[in-house]
Amino acid sequence: MAYSDLIQTLAHLIRIPSVNPAYDPSSSEADIQRWIMRFFRDHGIAADEQEVCPGRSNVVAKLPGKISGRRIVFEAHCDTAGIDGMSIPAFGSQVQNGRIFGRGSCDTKAGLAAMMHALVDLKEAQ
Numbered sequence: 001m002a003y004s005d006l007i008q009t010l011a012h013l014i015r016i017p018s019v020n021p022a023y024d025p026s027s028s029e030a031d032i033q034r035w036i037m038r039f040f041r042d043h044g045i046a047a048d049e050q051e052v053c054p055g056r057s058n059v060v061a062k063l064p065g066k067i068s069g070r071r072i073v074f075e076a077h078c079d080t081a082g083i084d085g086m087s088i089p090a091f092g093s094q095v096q097n098g099r100i101f102g103r104g105s106c107d108t109k110a111g112l113a114a115m116m117h118a119l120v121d122l123k124e125a126q
Contacts, residue, residue, distance in 0.1 A: 007100065009039070010113040013078065014093035014102035021055070023082030032078045033057050036116070043120045061116075063123055074115035080104040 016035055019027040033049065040047035040061045047061040065071075080103045083090035090103040100110075 006113055006117050007095075009116060010100060010105070010110055011093035011095075011102075013109040013113055014100070014105055015091050017091050018078050018080055018104065019082055020079040028055055029057070029079055030055065033059050036078070036112075039116060040119070043123065045119060045123055061119060063119055066126075074118065076108045076112035076115055078104070078109060078112055080107070080109075 012035065013032065016032040017027065018029045018032040020029075021027050036059045037047045037049065040059070045061050045063055047059055050058040050060050052058055083103055086103065088094065088101050093100060093102045093105070095101075
């Protein structure tokens with residue numbers, strides 16, 4: 001994985017508003033879920049949507065391993081806290097002094113981006 005690819009993925013994730021409906025009832029996670037599904041499919045990784053409750057779904061990506069019966073599971077959430085009171089553009093994904101800023105940048109879109117690229121790296125290593 002190239003570092004720039006990871007940062008680009010993180011920037012895309014930050015730019016997609018995904019405020020938890022508990023903070024903003026008009027918000028939805030559907031756009032970010034679709035983007036994540038497309039990312040996996042574009043990399044040849046099977047991905048499905050698993051509806052948990054209306055308007056809120058999990059994306060489940062699967063990659064067959066070399067040893068059946070063994071699993072590794074990556075888990076992250078993509079909803080964020082609300083944006084009220086933020087002093088920076090919530091969905092701007094601005095990079096300053098080697099840091100990226102925006103709602104969800106560390107909780108937990110950065111971890112999600114790393115996991116997504118780890119799965120792509122595993123696929124390419126097969």
